[in-house]
Amino acid sequence: MAVPVSEPASRVRPVSARHFVRLKLRVMGNNFRGQSWRAALFVIGSLIGLWIAIGAFFGLAAPGLAGEGRYALLVAAFAGGLTVLGWLLLPLVFFGVDETLDPARFALLPLSRRTLVTGLFAAALVSVPTIAVLVALSGLVVTAGVLGGWVAATVGALGVLSGLFLCVAAARAVTSAFATMLRSRRVRDLAAVLLAVAAALLGPLQIAGLAAIQDTDWDRLSGVATVIGWTPLGAPWTAGIDVAQGRAWAAAPKLLITAVTIAALLAWWSRSLESAMVGAASTGPARGKPQVSGGAVAQLFPRVTGRLRRNRFGALVARDARYWWRDARRRANLITIAVVGLFVPVMVNLGGQGFTLDSEQGFSLTGDTSPLLVSLSMLFVGLLAAMTLANQFGFDGSAYAANVIAGVPGRLELQARMVAFSLYVLPMLAVVAVVMALILGEPTWIGFMAGTLVATYGAGLAVNSFVSVFGAYSLPETSNPFAMNSGAGVTKSLLALLAMVATAAAAVPAVVAAALLGDAWLWLGLPLGVGYGVGAALLGGYLAGDALDRRQPELLSTVTPRR
Amino acid sequence: MTGEHPALALRGLAKRFDDKIAVAGVDLDVPAGSFYGLLGPNGAGKTTTLSMAVGLLRPNAGSAWVLGHDVWANPVEAKRLFGVMPDGVRLFDRLNGAELLAYHGLLRGMDPAVVDQRAAELLDVLALADAGRTLVVDYSAGMKKKIGLACALLHGPRLLVLDEPFEAVDPVSAALIRDILQRYVAGGGTVVFSSHVMEVVQRLCSHVAILAGGTIKRVGTLEEVRGARSLEEVFVEVVGGRTATGQELSWLSR
Structure with a gap:
């Protein structure tokens, strides 16, 4: 009856690192x-x-x-x-x-x-x-x-x-x-x-x-x-x-x-x-606040969505907008865009100059940068922002089933996702353009910088719509927003590379325009860039939406994590 | 017009995963107004069959018809008519209960005012109104089942397809779900659900199909399938199980 509480653990074979390595290799193999x-x-x-x-x-x-x-x-x-x-x-x-x-x-x-x-x-x-x-x-x-x-x-x-x-x-x-x-x-x-x-x-x-x-x-x-x-x-x-x-x-x-x-x-x-x-x-204590205000529909729509129509499209946008903030994995991506989007252009345009001047005449912000270099750094930011959507369905995982069951048309789905993401990204891009103009001391450059940003971002949305429909992969259901499935890292890098090259190619006109048009580009940059970006995004969503209509169930099974 | 069509008709549905045949040609007719139980052991292909029936998983062969509409050829019409609660699929669980219902309702093209009214009613009946702003991800398993059911019911579908609605649900919630489903069927709806809980199936269903190894083994009204025996006896006989003889696992007793 009296079982000793602390029985000596007899004949327990020690677990060594070798077991973990073999386990990992086995899991990787099985995944393929x-x-x-x-x-x-x-x-x-x-x-x-x-x-x-x-x-x-x-x-x-x-x-x-x-x-x-x-x-x-x-x-x-x-x-x-x-x-x-x-x-x-x-x-x-x-x-x-x-x-x-x-x-x-x-x-x-x-x-x-x-x-x-x-x-x-x-x-x-x-x-x-x-x-x-x-x-x-x-x-x-x-x-x-x-x-x-x-x-x-x-x-x-x-x-x-x-x-x-x-x-x-x-x-x-x-x-x-x-x-x-x-x-x-x-x-x-x-x-x-x-x-x-x-x-x-x-x-x-x-x-x-x-x-x-x-x-x-x-x-x-x-x-x-x-x-x-x-x-x-x-x-x-x-x-x-x-x-x-x-x-x-x-x-x-x-x-x-x-x-x-x-x-x-x-x-x-x-x-x-x-x-x-x-x-x-346990994911922590419930964040329940007992009082509920307004009807169900009013609760769904966050304030940033403004007076969006309360219909299918509105619901898709509202849900996605909420997710960009509530899902740790997506939020981590937003933070990255904000931070890298600000620092990289500043460093590219000021970095080298600032350093060499540093030793001789103290710190000074007089980088002699050119519209071309600025355009290139803006291109990088727009590209980085749009790339976040490359696995937009992977973020949802099996929850995407709800949209498949409801029969959401592909074009509507992709456009809504673009809009929801842009609710966060466009203000960030505006801040990047303004901050860069202030730091460079070239307020007249705001227009073409914003134009280049939006043009690249729009082209990137188009490219990444296709990537997200054809190159989706499942993300593990862990609490670590940085976690990747085995093998997915390589896939992701390849797809990211592909998307980056395609986006950069699609955005080349903006850079060429910066190089050729000279001063006219300062004024034409914003309208042309925005027009180009919006057009590209619409076209991409239109074409990729058709593809999505044809492969909704396949997409669902690729983003559903295997258990 | 739809009166002459079965609520759900499956013809030769088959699915193969790599080298494993999950479902090997399932034919099934679910009469309108029936309460249909799809029985089967774990891994019998219940989820796969239901996923193919509602357009979540593309079959290798066969077709599925909902009230006369081909789910795979004409998904828009078919999907309007049914509500689904899949199993093992996450909800958009970073929304709270009301937000989730609003999302599903608007996605189905419903009027916002109707969504508001029905969502409030469903949350109230399913005892989820107290959860308030708690996100669905923080709900208990039973609450998740209930909100899933609410999402499937919200647009007033003619056919409900439920995968394991009573799995991991406590007796109180289970009784509530049973009541709601019985009322739904009494009101002219059709329910198809999968389960391996004999007791629930025996109590609720008018029709039963037993699925094992990817094919239908028995099908018919509850009386036809059961005969004079209990459903559990029939099930174990059809599926073919084994019981521990007592020789093995001797190390379990000390």
């Missing part, structure tokens, strides 16, 4: 089963990634192969630093993280946190991007080896490996922490600010890049490289080069810096992981 096109996309994407990686490999090995030792540290510090920053920021801004192994699934298993974190970390290491980065940055090992022999090569290899670990740990820790923050209503706004800061880091990156191109002062650059080499950004990558160049004493502390950083990141990750696991069980 019977979906040959997805497997094919995965293979193609992987090959492209590998091809780029091999190119980068030779680029990084070049200082060694060419015997140009003085560039070695520079290349290692900048390339390595950019890689770490990329791993840190890109998952937040563009790609999300592969969550083949959803931490919440392990919540009920008797696993210690240490086992779980090491296991998930090991599983995260098994992915195409990590392999690509490993291949690319192995070039540094070659450089170290050629310049300094076997010892340097060994230290270099150790450095590159630990650097890769650092990248993966950083990506996991940051996305997990942000996911936790975006879930909680109280710190949601704080998370938005932090994301802004993260995106602002793109700025220094731009500055460094532009400065490197403009500045032929190698001494100062290598000074910067030396400093970067002592931060976690550059420490792992430069250790091997240091040994090769006779600074063997520096290798050990640099590897130590890396190890400490990895440990700290993993500890951080493990803390937010716990809340992610618990958070999946």
